[in-house]
Amino acid sequence: MTNPTPLQTLIGLAQDEVDTATQRLGRLQRERGEVEKQLQALITYRDEYHTRFTESARQGMAAGNVRNFQAFIDTLDAAINQQRRMLDQATVRVEAAKPEWQRCKQKLGSYEVLQTRQDQVAARKEARREQRDSDEYAARILRMRAPQHL
Template sequence: MAKASTLDMLIDLARNDTDEAARQLAQLHKARQDAEQQLQALHDYRKDYAERLQQVSKMGLTASNYHNFRQFIATLDEAISQQNKILEQMDARLQKGRDSWQAEKRRLSSFETLQTRQMRQQALHDARREQRMNDEISARGYRGMGH
């Protein structure tokens, strides 16, 4: 039965690896959501700032103040661009995390399939052995009756 205990140990390890991959995937998903919220906040802030520039421009604005507004909006545009790059990187990491989790699940499933197959074979072996024992007992009883 050493095979069964080894297989049980492999299943436990695979289950732990699958759980760890799932935890990492959840962390990656949360980090990606946070990054997406940051991007949305940057978009909202840029929109608000652009609207403020329009309102202030209607009342009159010095060239210097206009330049400062435009420069700040350009800085926000750059931050938005950087955040988009971060999201792309996070999407790639998230996909790797999904792939890793799926690979671990397949590995666990393979071990569980082996265990099920092994248990079926053992049950069949036990049933055959029991049948042979019953046949022997019946044969002895039959012979013992003087036949």
């Protein structure tokens, strides 16, 4: 097995950085998604609870029950507001992780372009060497076939 070139080592390290940044961004996006789902669940529950209360209130309700309802709605509203703040924070974390991921991808891409160029230079050198060897072989064959003049 051949030793990796310095450029191949850099590509490997850059790929590791991309993998780490990708995993981090993915984790942050999943966390944001969970926070958003929880917010939607709270909003849905609040709306359903409010609808049920409104239907019950139409049929008449004691003042104590109205106060309890209002207190519970206030609690749900506070939880919804807290969840919205958490969603905003999660969104900020996702948006902050994106430039790092892009920087890592760009760095890897740059190294890969350099590797491609290096490979192309090596391929051209190899092609020239093979052509030179082929030309030398053909010249040798011609010399061997040529009549020998003494």
